[in-house]
Amino acid sequence: MAKQKKPPRPKAETPKGFRDYFGAEVEHRAEMLRQIAGVYRRYGFDALESSAVETVEALGKFLPDVDRPNEGVFAWQEAGDEGRGDWLALRYDLTAPLARVYAQHRNDLPTPYRRYAMGPVWRNEKPGPGRFRQFYQCDADTVGSASMAADAEICAMLADTLEAVGIPRGDYLIRVNNRKVLNGVLESMGLADEGQRAAVLRTIDKFDKVGEAGVRELLGKGRLDASGAYIDGVGLSEAQAEPVLAFLTSRAETPEATLDNLRAAVGGARIGTEGVEELGQIAALLEAQGYGPDRIVIDPSVVRGLGYYTGPVYEAELTFEITDDKGRPRQFGSVAGGGRYDDLVKRFTGQAVPATGISIGVDRLLTALREKGRIRTIERGPVVVTVMDRDRMADYQAMVAELRAAGIRAEVYLGNPKNFGNQLKYADRRQSPVAIIEGGDEKARGIVQIKDLILGAQLAETATLEEWKDRPSQVEAPRGELVARVREMLDAHGIGPEA
Amino acid sequence: MAKQKKPPRPKAETPKGFRDYFGAEVEHRAEMLRQIAGVYRRYGFDALESSAVETVEALGKFLPDVDRPNEGVFAWQEAGDEGRGDWLALRYDLTAPLARVYAQHRNDLPTPYRRYAMGPVWRNEKPGPGRFRQFYQCDADTVGSASMAADAEICAMLADTLEAVGIPRGDYLIRVNNRKVLNGVLESMGLADEGQRAAVLRTIDKFDKVGEAGVRELLGKGRLDASGAYIDGVGLSEAQAEPVLAFLTSRAETPEATLDNLRAAVGGARIGTEGVEELGQIAALLEAQGYGPDRIVIDPSVVRGLGYYTGPVYEAELTFEITDDKGRPRQFGSVAGGGRYDDLVKRFTGQAVPATGISIGVDRLLTALREKGRIRTIERGPVVVTVMDRDRMADYQAMVAELRAAGIRAEVYLGNPKNFGNQLKYADRRQSPVAIIEGGDEKARGIVQIKDLILGAQLAETATLEEWKDRPSQVEAPRGELVARVREMLDAHGIGPEA
Numbered sequence: 001m002a003k004q005k006k007p008p009r010p011k012a013e014t015p016k017g018f019r020d021y022f023g024a025e026v027e028h029r030a031e032m033l034r035q036i037a038g039v040y041r042r043y044g045f046d047a048l049e050s051s052a053v054e055t056v057e058a059l060g061k062f063l064p065d066v067d068r069p070n071e072g073v074f075a076w077q078e079a080g081d082e083g084r085g086d087w088l089a090l091r092y093d094l095t096a097p098l099a100r101v102y103a104q105h106r107n108d109l110p111t112p113y114r115r116y117a118m119g120p121v122w123r124n125e126k127p128g129p130g131r132f133r134q135f136y137q138c139d140a141d142t143v144g145s146a147s148m149a150a151d152a153e154i155c156a157m158l159a160d161t162l163e164a165v166g167i168p169r170g171d172y173l174i175r176v177n178n179r180k181v182l183n184g185v186l187e188s189m190g191l192a193d194e195g196q197r198a199a200v201l202r203t204i205d206k207f208d209k210v211g212e213a214g215v216r217e218l219l220g221k222g223r224l225d226a227s228g229a230y231i232d233g234v235g236l237s238e239a240q241a242e243p244v245l246a247f248l249t250s251r252a253e254t255p256e257a258t259l260d261n262l263r264a265a266v267g268g269a270r271i272g273t274e275g276v277e278e279l280g281q282i283a284a285l286l287e288a289q290g291y292g293p294d295r296i297v298i299d300p301s302v303v304r305g306l307g308y309y310t311g312p313v314y315e316a317e318l319t320f321e322i323t324d325d326k327g328r329p330r331q332f333g334s335v336a337g338g339g340r341y342d343d344l345v346k347r348f349t350g351q352a353v354p355a356t357g358i359s360i361g362v363d364r365l366l367t368a369l370r371e372k373g374r375i376r377t378i379e380r381g382p383v384v385v386t387v388m389d390r391d392r393m394a395d396y397q398a399m400v401a402e403l404r405a406a407g408i409r410a411e412v413y414l415g416n417p418k419n420f421g422n423q424l425k426y427a428d429r430r431q432s433p434v435a436i437i438e439g440g441d442e443k444a445r446g447i448v449q450i451k452d453l454i455l456g457a458q459l460a461e462t463a464t465l466e467e468w469k470d471r472p473s474q475v476e477a478p479r480g481e482l483v484a485r486v487r488e489m490l491d492a493h494g495i496g497p498e499a
Numbered sequence: 500m501a502k503q504k505k506p507p508r509p510k511a512e513t514p515k516g517f518r519d520y521f522g523a524e525v526e527h528r529a530e531m532l533r534q535i536a537g538v539y540r541r542y543g544f545d546a547l548e549s550s551a552v553e554t555v556e557a558l559g560k561f562l563p564d565v566d567r568p569n570e571g572v573f574a575w576q577e578a579g580d581e582g583r584g585d586w587l588a589l590r591y592d593l594t595a596p597l598a599r600v601y602a603q604h605r606n607d608l609p610t611p612y613r614r615y616a617m618g619p620v621w622r623n624e625k626p627g628p629g630r631f632r633q634f635y636q637c638d639a640d641t642v643g644s645a646s647m648a649a650d651a652e653i654c655a656m657l658a659d660t661l662e663a664v665g666i667p668r669g670d671y672l673i674r675v676n677n678r679k680v681l682n683g684v685l686e687s688m689g690l691a692d693e694g695q696r697a698a699v700l701r702t703i704d705k706f707d708k709v710g711e712a713g714v715r716e717l718l719g720k721g722r723l724d725a726s727g728a729y730i731d732g733v734g735l736s737e738a739q740a741e742p743v744l745a746f747l748t749s750r751a752e753t754p755e756a757t758l759d760n761l762r763a764a765v766g767g768a769r770i771g772t773e774g775v776e777e778l779g780q781i782a783a784l785l786e787a788q789g790y791g792p793d794r795i796v797i798d799p800s801v802v803r804g805l806g807y808y809t810g811p812v813y814e815a816e817l818t819f820e821i822t823d824d825k826g827r828p829r830q831f832g833s834v835a836g837g838g839r840y841d842d843l844v845k846r847f848t849g850q851a852v853p854a855t856g857i858s859i860g861v862d863r864l865l866t867a868l869r870e871k872g873r874i875r876t877i878e879r880g881p882v883v884v885t886v887m888d889r890d891r892m893a894d895y896q897a898m899v900a901e902l903r904a905a906g907i908r909a910e911v912y913l914g915n916p917k918n919f920g921n922q923l924k925y926a927d928r929r930q931s932p933v934a935i936i937e938g939g940d941e942k943a944r945g946i947v948q949i950k951d952l953i954l955g956a957q958l959a960e961t962a963t964l965e966e967w968k969d970r971p972s973q974v975e976a977p978r979g980e981l982v983a984r985v986r987e988m989l990d991a992h993g994i995g996p997e998a
């Protein structure tokens with residue numbers, strides 16, 4: 001029994017940066033997750049669902065957004081038996097938990113361990129328009145394989161997955177880079193200062209937006225951005241900035257040419273050469289499997305924000321244009337990213353365990369499909385059996401039971417039945433295709449009225465009086481033919497039986 | 500780039516009371532959620548996914564376990580712009596968030612609003628064996644209907660749902676009670692003290708365990724429990740305890756007889772009579788729809804712990820016996836519960852909004868099906884293509900691509916290929932049905948070796964030498980027949996194509 005404290009009325013709001021998802025939104029996401037899991041499974045990946053809550057120490061601190069409280073995670077301290085307990089947090093991705101799971105269960109798991117996972121993750125970020133603090137990811141990772149074949153497989157599978165969910169070839173591009181190449185470039189520049197290295201990486205990440213000239217300015221003294229604000233530069237000399245620019249502009253027509261350019265950009269740096277070598281292996285494997293540069297390319301401008309990557313990094317972007325909030329066209333952008341993180345399991349075990357994987361931003365991918373009109377957005381509600389006589393509820397319940405048994409969504413109106421108009425308004429709001437009416441007169445005659453609400457709406461919009469008469473949207477049928485006649489009506493509107 | 504602080508090695512453990520789910524466990528749950536959603540949808544319920552995080556004030560405090568920190572929820576305070584921000588918490592069920600959602604979006608939602616929801620909920624409970632702090636619920640609720648037809652529908656749908664996921668009729672029972680009847684009994688006893696009322700409710704909840712005589716003792720002076728400990732009683736007189744016992748023992752052969760007994764037990768109390776009246780309506784509706792007492796019964800011993808119920812309450816239990824940890828038989832018990840909560844939306848809006856619904860404990864239901872052997876527990880891994888020559892990775896990748904295109908789970912071995920025995924051990928650990936071998940010799944002859952690992956394991960266990968020779972578990976096939984021969988082998992073991 002609740003205590004009767006009479007507190008002030010609570011606000012009916014989600015916390016800032018959170019939202020609710022209704023009806024078709026939920027179902028489309030479930031369907032997309034099912035499709036993605038199908039591809040991952042066919043590639044041999046096994047399902048894993050780890051807990052949403054982890055200890056802060058197990059998650060580690062790898063988010064780029066370090067200025068936020070708790071470095072970007074939602075965290076709290078357990079009430080311990082004596083004094084204070086562990087700090088717990090909501091997972092911010094599915095990769096850090098995988099490292100913990102593998103370290104914990106490694107004796108019971110196969111090696112290599114291919115696993116997929118899907119579910120919400122939480123980021124304690126500053127909320128903004130279209131930027132939510134809970135969103136879905138759908139990941140696949142291979143733990144325990146150092147082979148570049150594992151990275152190539154992840155890229156190929158990502159291409160297959162995007163096509164499976166409805167992004168046609170030509171509308172996406174998977175860009176592959178290697179952190180080692182980046183590190184080689186930084187090494188060949190003689191940049192020892194950690195802060196300056198980080199500033200250079202952030203600048204590289206802006207290449208897509210500001211282009212070669214912009215990056216040149218940002219690596220040097222700085223530049224005026226589009227809004228007129230002056231952005232401070234990293235402060236490198238022209239000569240120092242040169243390897244970065246050579247690196248960024250090394251993408252060429254063929255993978256071979258790109259690799260040659262990269263080899264030049266890293267100079268003789270051992271780590272850089274190793275990175276170029278790895279990219280070469282990935283490119284060769286993908287080419288042999290028929291994944292050409294129309295799907296997967298080597299692109300030096302890919303950085304990826306997370307701190308745990310050690311080798312190849314990938315990013316999938318959708319290349320078609322959409323219109324933004326202000327009506328301006330822009331490229332849709334990134335929907336998935338990942339890479340190799342050879343040191344994440346080592347944090348726990350002390351032993352190096354190579355690992356690589358990909359994370360798909362499911363909500364962004366759904367938005368993309370919606371923007372392209374590839375998801376049917378009109379949801380159809382259930383058949384509504386109206387209540388003409390509230391003492392005959394059992395009769396109406398029998399009708400919906402019959403309809404459901406035939407795989408037809410159906411419900412009895414459960415509001416106050418007094419006002420019949422309200423019942424039809426309700427059916428309209430539910431986007432019901434069909435309403436059933438059985439008053440005392442119909443009952444006596446053994447018939448029901450079946451109202452085609454979709455046709456009714458169409459006729460109301462466009463029909464002439466003649467058409468109204470020719471195509472009545474309401475028909476009488478014997479009670480025994482209820483299911484068959486409703487099925488016909490639904491079929492005519494392309495609404496198939498429920499799964 | 501991660502900062503190199505060299506902290507002590509983190510422990511590779513979930514927080515206490517949390518766990519990970521692997522492979523088939525995850526897939527069986529997803530499949531069960533899909534089946535339940537299918538029934539809910541057919542009944543006209545729409546999907547809703549609210550955020551996992553709510554403000555503490557929106558969730559309210561309705562959990563019975565009030566001794567725990569934050570009254571049983573995981574909560575933390577937002578870092579506000581100035582000083583301190585809102586208290587946020589993980590949802591502890593899907594009902595409290597629904598009340599918030601309905602209050603927030605009521606102008607855009609149909610009334611009545613039938614919605615289903617599924618997902619994890621979190622309870623900050625003391626962890627114990629088999630008792631986890633994150634678990635799945637799958638709910639259906641009708642908001643905005645005061646009609647008992649809504650309650651009857653929920654009970655009928657619950658019965659349909661249990662049968663749809665594989666609990667046969669006879670193995671479950673849905674018990675229905677009404678809080679108003681309980682309150683009527685308490686009123687007719689003249690119990691004004693809130694603490695004593697709560698103590699009586701807790702005692703009623705023990706009826707299933709201690710029986711009539713036990714409840715009589717517990718309502719009076721107290722009793723020795725099975726472990727020899729003395730449990731203090733509520734301290735009622737014999738005469739005071741009588742209505743409670745009359746109430747508890749009122750379940751009779753027919754709903755009509757039970758209702759007569761209940762009417763007697765509540766005396767003339769207005770609220771109690773109203774409750775009996777409501778139970779009568781539910782019983783009549785269910786009987787008319789053919790849901791007899793083999794599926795749904797009126798049972799006065801159902802209490803339900805949550806504080807927000809105001810009218811009918813339901814509980815679904817599985818009636819078959821299982822063996823507990825100590826090898827003793829016990830009834831499986833509750834897998835779902837719910838009821839009517841007419842005041843939960845009013846907390847936000849000030850206006851009464853009637854609502855009723857059910858919550859299925861999906862993880863418990865899965866455990867039940869596993870105990871009964873109704874879920875296939877052996878998971879089959881992918882076909883493993885072994886790596887005989889690491890320079891021909893592209894050849895092996897081509898094989899798995901062909902197999903996958905035919906709907907066959909398949910992967911290339913990605914560990915160190917040097918030791919062939921390790922590759923077969925890996926396939927064994929993955930529970931792979933088939934392994935493919937193509938060394939230099941096979942390549943030259945245009946053939947592949949196809950190894951039936953299931954048959955191989957059977958033969959290794961039981962076969963005589965003759966049988967070994969008659970039924971070779973490894974066959975040679977032309978490379979071009981790879982897919983067809985693997986398909987045959989899988990079919991022979993009843994492994995169909997992937998969805």
